[in-house]
Amino acid sequence: MDVVRETDIKITRRDSDTLLRQALSFPEEALTMLTYQATDKTVNLSFSKEFLSAHELTRLIEMLRVKELISKSQMTDDDTSLLDNELKENWWRENQERFLAKIK
Incomplete structure (x- = not known):
């Protein structure tokens, strides 16, 4: 079972538009299996694990x-x-130095 832990998630400084596009690149059919519940302050998403790998889930959380x-x-x-x-x-x-050593 893939588990994404808080400590596994590293935020890097990237162009936010690129990160958004990458994070939202999961399969189209996942969108039809998506349910959500919104309150004044929170949104709870629910979708099948089969549509997102651990890596894709991490990217979504990072985004x-x-x-x-x-x-x-x-x-x-x-x-x-x-x-x-x-x-x-x-x-x-x-x-x-490390890079220049490789091309000399």
Whole structure:
């Protein structure tokens, strides 16, 4: 039995539109087997496990968490771009030798 644990889910910084498209790419027939119950503050979804693998379920949960985080974010587009550039620069500084060694 596949179990998705809270600790298995890692949120990464990705383009939210891309993440939404990926997370919602489960089979069309799953939508017809979907039931939900909505209250003023929550929505409970129910669908058959046969329509989503553990990986797809994780992607759906990640998408919902990213959407929630984005909705609460105080960052401007400029702040986001600066952070993105800083992360890329730091990553390259830490990994450039390993990559360049492979092409020399």
